[in-house]
Each structure stands twice: as C-alpha cells, then as structure tokens.
Amino acid sequence: MEQKKKVAFYTLGCKLNFSETSTIARNFQDEGFDRVDFEEVADIYVINTCSVTENADKQFKQVVKKAMKLNDKAFVAAVGCYAQLKPEELAAVDGVDLVLGATEKFKITDYINDLSKNDMGEVHSCEIEEADFYVGSYSIGDRTRAFLKVQDGCDYKCTYCTIPLARGISRSDALENVLNNASDISKQGIKEIVLTGVNIGDYGKGEFGNKKHEHTFLDLVQALDEVEGIERLRISSIEPNLLKNETIEFVSNSRTFVPHFHIPLQSGSNEILKKMKRRYLREVYTERVNKIREVMPHACIGVDVIVGFPGETDENFLETYNFLNEMDISYLHVFTYSERDNTEAAEMDGVVPMNVRNKRSKMLRGLSVKKRRAFYESQIGTNRTVLFEGENKEGYIHGFTENYVKVKTPWNPELVNTLHEINLSRIDEDGSVRLEFVNVEV
Incomplete structure (x- = not known):
C-alpha cells in the first residue's frame, strides 16, 4: 500500500490566518494526506503569509530555510496576503515551488499533482477584484x-x-x-x-x-x-x-x-485619524469605552495603536499618549508604522525618523505594562472563572478569566480545558495572577 504523503503548515500573522490554515489543512486530510508538525520531515510545506508585519519577507525566507533544512526535496507552497501582494518576490525565494493568491489558496490541493521541485516558483494569483x-x-x-x-x-x-x-x-x-x-x-x-x-x-x-x-x-x-x-x-x-x-x-x-473587547484606536489625535482615513474621531472612541465601563465595569478593553505615522508631530504623539493614559483601558497592542507599497501613506510628507518611531513605541509599551497591572490590581479580591490551557510552561499551567486576566497555578494535566471559579488573590512577579491550588473537582 502506498504510504500517505505528509504535509506541514506554518502560519504567519493574525487569527484569521490561523483559521484559514486549519481549513486548508482539513482539505489536505480529506485528500488523503497526513498532517504533521512543521518541525517534522514532510513532503509538502505550506506557509500562510502575512503582509502586516514589518519583516514579512525576512520571516518568510527564514521559514522556507527551516523547511528546506528538514527536507531539501520537499515541495514548498506559499499562500496568503503576502503571496497575493508580492507573488513574484516570493516565487523567487530559493526553495519555493508554488505561490497562490487570494482566490486560489483554498484550492491548493488542485495545484499539487506533481511534487517535483521547480527551479522557480510557479505563480497562480488573481486580480484582487476576483476575490x-x-x-x-x-x-x-x-x-x-x-x-x-x-x-x-x-x-x-x-x-x-x-x-x-x-x-x-x-x-x-x-x-x-x-x-x-x-x-x-x-x-x-x-x-x-x-x-x-x-x-x-x-x-x-x-x-x-x-x-x-x-x-x-x-x-x-x-x-x-x-x-x-x-x-x-x-x-x-x-x-x-x-x-x-x-x-x-x-x-x-x-x-x-x-466581557472583553479589543477596539483599534490607531491614534488619539483627530488630525492623524483624518490622515489615516479612519471612520471615527477620538470622541467616538471615548463614548464606546464609557459605555462598556457603564454596563461592564470589570470588562477588559484592549487597544491597537500605531506610532510614527507620517506627519505625527511630538504634539500629536503626546495627544495619543495622554488620551490613552487618561482612558480606562486594560492593555495596548503597539505597532510601529512601516511603509507599505501601493498605500497612500507611503507617499505622504512628514516621514518620522525610525529612531523617533522606536522611542514612541517604547513609551507606549511602557504605558501598556502600567495599564495591564492597574487592571489586574482592580480585579484582586473578585471571583472569576478561569479556562485552563494545555501547555506546561516551567511547571505551571496558565489560563485566562472571562475578562482576560492571565492566571497560573502549578501544572496539573487534569486541569487542561476545564473551567473553574476562582478568587483572584495576588499578582506574581511575572505579572500574572498566581493561584497556589485549584481543586480539580468541578
């Protein structure tokens, strides 16, 4: 009996990419392939790419190199956002055999008939209007x-x-x-x-x-x-x-x-929000946060923010910093602006030097640590429900409460994927809430 071909997947980027990789993987399994971990030797490696991260091309090359190290005869396919935006660039990377754009990625098994290596990656991409x-x-x-x-x-x-x-x-x-x-x-x-x-x-x-x-x-x-x-x-x-x-x-x-919301702000300056062509001003953001706090005082509120956008002056940045500092939010995801081809912002004047972008990013990351700590402290003494996850990290099992407080307790495999009502009592040095003991009986 012919041995099943093995396929492995690597996902760069967002939760959406993870959900799509899983669907593509199930398509392979339906076609009779065996799914293995990316760390294992496989016949096919599929890399789901991202265009948002600054080092998208560098990350991609590293992942391809990793696959080639595991099996230099393996067939390597690139799908996803970067594959749609820069297909020729990815096809030219040493080791890549196939690049599929936005409409083709879910039909990948139709393109994989012959697993022999190509000298140059074969590109099947669409005009984005077709998606x-x-x-x-x-x-x-x-x-x-x-x-x-x-x-x-x-x-x-x-x-x-x-x-x-x-x-x-x-x-x-x-x-x-x-x-x-x-x-x-x-x-x-x-x-x-x-x-x-x-x-x-x-x-x-x-x-x-x-x-x-x-x-x-x-x-x-x-x-x-x-x-x-x-x-x-x-x-x-x-x-x-x-x-x-x-x-x-x-x-x-x-x-x-x-009670957990993640709401992109991107800038606390209305001037910059207009340049970004966002569809709201900061006053709308304030209203949303106030409404959440009114009906769910214990809710966790996360914020996306971009620093160093073209034209962002020190005054604009301080507007953002002060706005977030005064706002009752729980943590920040901070993105350092990086130029993207074929976007309006890439052509704008007022380019912020990279060292200034990095300094602003560091300031907001520091603010995020402060905000998360304050949020966790506000939850001490309350009863919450924690869902424990499956990984043993240095002798501890971690989980999150419904309002996204990170909790840890000594490793016990019986706790994996179980819900427990707990009292949040003390914050550990690593910033998570530590429980000495959790009763396994639910």
Missing part, C-alpha cells in the same frame, strides 16, 4: 480555543493598510454556516470560540455575493449566544464605529459572550 466569494473557516489550534472566521475582506480605505489589496472586498459567511461551524466546534469539546475576520463589525455585507446586509453583527452575536455546548464566545478586534451600544448591552447580559 468576491466567501470561504468559511475555523481553526482548532489547541483543545481549549477555536478561531471562527465570520467575515473576510474590507471596504475601508485606511491610508496605511494593504489588507483590502490582499483580501478584497468585505464579504461575510451566511449566518447558517457560521452557526453550523460553531456547533461543529462545540462537539469537539472546545470551550471557547473567538470570532475573527478582517472587519467583523461589518458582518452581513456581501453575504451571498451582494452588498446588501442580510444580517447585522448584532444578529450574529444574538444567534451565536444560542448555540448549544459553547461555554464562551469572545469578539476579537472590532472597529469603534461599528461597535454599537446594542451589542455592548447584549454582551453585558449574554449567556456566553465574555
């Missing part, structure tokens, strides 16, 4: 949490962003499909689902290939709250202008949605 159909995905990275894709693409024209060029127009999964996927996930014993997409607050647009909203994001949230067997649902990143009060109020009374 107008929707492929549902979900990932099961570990036994605890799954990323469920509900939406893809973006119609926004933020001046720094290549995602619309890499993923096409905003379009959504049919509500029935999302609910079926959520149900499938719950049957596998997974306790938490994280909703993901490029612009998930835009859910409903482009369903079935049209621009009419069949359902809203609120409809989606309400329907998912009814799915049997799911303990927790978490909204990942959602634009402030699309996070409506009705959604915030629904989450505050929901059976499964947790």
